Amino acid sequence: MLYRQRTLNTPHGCIKTPVLFPVRNIGKRSSDNTPAYADAIPDLRTAMVNARAIRQRDPQWNRLLNGATLREEMDIPEETVIFADSGGFDFQAGDVDTTPARTLETQRQIGADILGTVDRPISRENRDRENQRRISDSAEYAVEASDEHDGEELLFASIHGLDPETVQNNVRYLERNGDFDGYALGSLVPVRTDYKKVTSIILAARRATDKHLHVYGLGGLVYQPLLLYLGVDSFDSSAFIRSAGNRNYLVPGFGGQELKHVTELSYLPCSCPVCRDTPFTELREDRNALTKHNLWALTMELRRFRYMVAANEDVEAYLDLRFQGNEVTKRAYRQAKQQVRRLT
Numbered sequence: 001m002l003y004r005q006r007t008l009n010t011p012h013g014c015i016k017t018p019v020l021f022p023v024r025n026i027g028k029r030s031s032d033n034t035p036a037y038a039d040a041i042p043d044l045r046t047a048m049v050n051a052r053a054i055r056q057r058d059p060q061w062n063r064l065l066n067g068a069t070l071r072e073e074m075d076i077p078e079e080t081v082i083f084a085d086s087g088g089f090d091f092q093a094g095d096v097d098t099t100p101a102r103t104l105e106t107q108r109q110i111g112a113d114i115l116g117t118v119d120r121p122i123s124r125e126n127r128d129r130e131n132q133r134r135i136s137d138s139a140e141y142a143v144e145a146s147d148e149h150d151g152e153e154l155l156f157a158s159i160h161g162l163d164p165e166t167v168q169n170n171v172r173y174l175e176r177n178g179d180f181d182g183y184a185l186g187s188l189v190p191v192r193t194d195y196k197k198v199t200s201i202i203l204a205a206r207r208a209t210d211k212h213l214h215v216y217g218l219g220g221l222v223y224q225p226l227l228l229y230l231g232v233d234s235f236d237s238s239a240f241i242r243s244a245g246n247r248n249y250l251v252p253g254f255g256g257q258e259l260k261h262v263t264e265l266s267y268l269p270c271s272c273p274v275c276r277d278t279p280f281t282e283l284r285e286d287r288n289a290l291t292k293h294n295l296w297a298l299t300m301e302l303r304r305f306r307y308m309v310a311a312n313e314d315v316e317a318y319l320d321l322r323f324q325g326n327e328v329t330k331r332a333y334r335q336a337k338q339q340v341r342r343l344t
């Protein structure tokens with residue numbers, strides 16, 4: 001097992017890793033902005049935001065320029081550690097409409113602690129040459145950001161690649177040509193069902209650097225234990241919002257459950273503050289409450305893993321149990337275990 005625990009020092013305080021950055025929808029024009037969780041979940045003093053989306057939302061951006069802080073806007077405590085990505089996901093289809101310098105300036109205006117460099121995610125649908133160009137564009141943006149960056153914030157280079165060699169070469173190139181506090185691995189969401197590919201790419205990144213390793217977009221219930229096992233230091237997820245939007249209730253060990261198939265229950269099988277106090281029929285109709293429960297479910301998953309390590313339990317045996325209910329993820333874990341054992 002490659003699981004590791006570290007401390008990450010940021011301008012707004014230290015956080016213990018591995019850690020989840022819940023994606024905050026703030027800045028997006030949507031009805032499902034994340035409900036406040038910072039006070040309710042004490043070990044979740046983290047948030048992931050999209051720098052580009054915030055800058056593009058004029059009223060809010062003007063308030064920030066006029067002295068408001070994003071933490072006030074989000075109604076979260078001052079000591080919340082914010083990771084601002086560049087919003088590169090929006091460049092998947094369109095052109096890049098920013099520069100590394102402009103993105104850094106935006107991330108600083110937000111008061112972000114961790115800055116993800118501008119990147120152009122790749123996709124399976126693109127031709128190889130197009131993807132190759134995106135991978136090297138992202139690397140060059142990262143080097144430029146490194147040249148521009150001289151602040152207290154942590155700078156994570158966003159890296160891409162759909163095979164282990166590319167990712168490894170990328171990290172080595174960036175180690176030689178820039179100065180980064182960590183790396184953030186992207187483009188894995190479109191291939192997330194290809195577990196073998198995803199875990200081998202993550203392992204390649206993990207082997208290429210001892211620095212902080214973040215994985216973009218895969219922090220949902222199923223992947224979280226795998227990422228921990230593979231030695232990933234942080235991850236982000238919007239699964240708790242998306243699932244709630246589909247009226248899906250996350251149950252650790254089972255994944256998302258569609259509540260419309262469930263009847264005749266008074267209470268759901270969870271003791272988080274939301275489920276404890278809300279009767280089933282009410283909870284089913286309340287997207288906000290579902291979102292909060294789902295975030296608790298992700299948090300409990302992380303707490304449970306940390307507990308198994310702290311209690312000196314056999315983590316591999318624990319994961320054998322966790323993954324036994326589903327053939328696909330069971331196979332995924334078995335493959336990850338083989339890959340890890342070959343390394344250690």
Ligand SMILES: [Zn+2]
Pocket residue numbers: 270271272273274275276293294296
């Ligand atoms: Zn609950």
